[in-house]
Amino acid sequence: MTSLAGRHAIVTAGPTIEAIDPVRFLSNRSSGRQGYAIAEALADLGASVTLVSGPTCLDAPSGVTRLDVESARDMLAAVVAKLPADIFIAVAAVADWRPARAADRKSDKAGQTTLQLVENPDILRHVAGLEQPRRPGLVIGFAAETHDVLDRARAKRLRKGCDWIVANDVSGDAMGGNENAAILITSETETAWPRASKSRIAEQLAVAVSRHLAKA
């Protein structure tokens, strides 16, 4: 088995939460399980792993350094602060939008009923677009799709500028569940991994990463 000893990997995982006011937020259904499993699989191959995690109910895998963040902007800042890295894997379900203004006091129920949103930074695209040597040698994104999974994932790989993308169909129970089925898309190959535990998917990805870096 190829080792990742001496390599630094940064993995994002979980949802982000975007404050509306001190007690309310916008978020999504991500459990963080797939990202945590990937962090663990990379560490098992000997990588030094920084897991930048939104709020989840999970314990940090042993041997992994976890940084807890809440918002997309915090996640981006934490990732950038931990560069350089050899490997960046964006597994987090980052909220696409955040409230334009987070109130510093609990908003009144009788108040405004329209929430104005602004777009969050795209962490994957930001890291993929960095100049060498800041850019990690291998940048991997996830494409969780409910339809046209392959076509949308192929387009996403190009749009985000990442090297690989892992396509997964979340029309069933993948989001929040314990299993996933995925297709690894690189510039040269597409490899389908049949439905399996998120740990098994993570092991397959970690092995693919280690083989690739061993060749590079």
Ligand code: C5P
């Ligand atoms: O555009 P979409 O959210 O489907 O892209 C998914 C991929 O992009 C995932 O790898 C996710 O972690 C990453 N992403 C990100 N920052 C965002 C949105 C998505 O890093 N603001």
